[in-house]
Amino acid sequence: MKIANKRSLTGIIAGIAVLATAAFSFTTTVADHPPVTGDLDAPEAVKQIFQHACYDCHSNTGQVQWFDRLPGVASFVSRDIREARKHLNFSEWDRLSAAEKEGALWQAYNMINSGIMPLPAYKTLHRNATVSASELATLRNYLNTRRKAVPAVAGKTVTDTLTTPATLPVAATGIRFMPEFRTWQVMSTTSRFDNTTMRVMFANPIAMQAIKNKQIHPWPDGAIIAKVVWEKERDSEGYIHPGKFLNVQYMVRDQQRYKDTGGWGYAKFETPALKPYGTVLTAQTCASCHKAAANTGGIFDLSTFN
Amino acid sequence: MRVIILFTVLLTGISSCTSHKAALPAIRPFAFNDSGMQVITTIINEKSGEVAMLYGNPAAMAGHFNQLATPQPGAQYKLVTYREQANQFWFGSDINGELLRVETVDMPPVTSGKAPAYSLQNYNGDQYTPADAGERATFIPTIDRAWYPCDPH
Structure with a gap:
């Protein structure tokens, strides 16, 4: 040819x-x-x-x-x-x-x-x-125009009872409720105006050290952040305090175990009964949203020099 | 050839969106060391744009958990106030910004007959001084605690 x-x-x-x-x-x-x-x-x-x-x-x-x-x-x-x-x-x-x-x-x-x-x-x-x-x-x-305001209440509405569950609950992701967060350092506190909640974030020693060393890209395995969420309550003088307790949320860093959710495991425990919320699929939703915080390795609530 | 170039651009774009690595923002250093104290509660003052965290040592925490009418001798409280600022990573949220002041209240032994000791440390140009330090020292220990699950821990 x-x-x-x-x-x-x-x-x-x-x-x-x-x-x-x-x-x-x-x-x-x-x-x-x-x-x-x-x-x-x-x-x-x-x-x-x-x-x-x-x-x-x-x-x-x-x-x-x-x-x-x-x-x-x-x-x-x-x-x-x-x-x-x-x-x-x-x-x-x-x-x-x-x-x-x-x-x-x-x-x-x-x-x-x-x-x-x-x-x-x-x-x-x-x-x-x-x-x-x-x-x-x-x-x-x-x-x-859609900011949420908190009305004043006449008196304290929070029930002042102490509870310690006999067995600590475990979320679908295998993360257990960790009461020891109360001994961790405060990472930050936030007041939301897209809803009516306020939060305090605690970082375990590994997470806190990672923040101080600026080694959060990626966060080290073992880092844990706990977030405690309440409804805001405004007193008669206008100050806002934690009102009704809503939930505690955890983010646990383990790159291998939680590789399908960006290396973070997610868990949420709701109401004073600490009822585990959601399924493994819920964690996918969490991970999807936390992509918006890619600049800080998936953590939204770090205070910066704005 | 154009199809091949377009293909390459597409695949490069698709892969690049999964390997995004952003620059680290300027994170504020932790100016307050809690020295093992626990958080009692959080107070937001929207008028002044401030948020305060109240901490207590074990004696102060025990007083709250046991609902004692008066703080225990040896109890120490620290009210740590920050300026609130917009959360850079979530529009819809304010976060604690620069540290403004730390107010400390120490409860003396009952036998001493002394009033609670009040001290104040200002930071970052904060001008706050209480009108009545004694009143402030009496007020801070009476602030209600927030409900935390599994307390006392």
């Missing part, structure tokens, strides 16, 4: 491959479009930001580009959309409780502000998904 013929044959085969790829790209279904049961309820300016930044993956109405359908890429995009909808679907906003809607709005802002969302790879190819500084300000201004 002559060289010219070989080149011609190669060209034909390449042409067929390109045509086949193009045909595949235009016919591949990357994501289905279930009906919108109830869209995000927010001012139009806010909604538009979420629409261009989040809706492609976090709604039933997202549009994919032709290159999202390319072989090899389509499966990644399809998986991301499925996962995104499971986590938050703006087209099924009506299925969320009032508290879940509030939580989703603040979390969405924090994920965007931290640069975790939209996914950097996605933003590279979908320039319209980028959220500008002025758009972030628009979202912040909107959220500031």
Whole structure:
């Protein structure tokens, strides 16, 4: 066979491959479009930001580009959309409780502000998904209208009983309740205005040493953070104190054991009865949210020089 | 060729999003050493933008747990006040910022007949001074404790 013929044959085969790829790209279904049961309820300016930044993956109405359908890429995009909808679907906003809607709005802002969302790879190819500084300000201004205030109460409402369970409860992740956190150093204290809680964070000696040595990228195995959460209670003079006890949460560092959740194990014990909350899957949700604190190795509540 | 380049860019982008490593922010040093004291409670003053942690030594904690009418001799309390600041990592949360002051109250032996001793240390240019130190020394030990599970521990 002559060289010219070989080149011609190669060209034909390449042409067929390109045509086949193009045909595949235009016919591949990357994501289905279930009906919108109830869209995000927010001012139009806010909604538009979420629409261009989040809706492609976090709604039933997202549009994919032709290159999202390319072989090899389509499966990644399809998986991301499925996962995104499971986590938050703006087209099924009506299925969320009032508290879940509030939580989703603040979390969405924090994920965007931290640069975790939209996914950097996605933003590279979908320039319209980028959220500008002025758009972030628009979202912040909107959220500031949703700050939660704490009303004053006439007197102390906290039941002053002491409890020590006969056996310490264990969470689904295998983490047991550790009362010894009371002897650990305070890492920080926070007052939330996206809800009405206040918290105190304690760090075990390994975690505290890691903070002091600035060795939290990654945190060393054995580091543990405990977070105690109460409802805020305002007294007659306006001061806010810990009111009703809500829960204690733990983050336990073990890179191997908890490799599926970013190296952190999560546990939460609710009410004075210290009832373990959630399943192993709940820990995935925790890990997903804590990605927004990537700058501090997954820990939100470290005080910085702002 | 364009498809190959696009493919490479896509895969590079996808892999880069999983290997993100950010710069470490400037974490505040821990200016207050609790020296083994335990937290009694936390008080937020929204008007002044401050948050205070009240600590107690074992004698002070025992007084709270046993609901004693008056603090035990030897009890020591430290009210540690910080400026509140926005939490850099979670919009929707304020966090303790720079240390402003540490107020210490020491309960003397009953036989001494002395009043509780009050001392104050200011930090970072804090100008606070109590109008009545004696009143302050009487007030701090009476602040209600927060409910912690498994106390006393």
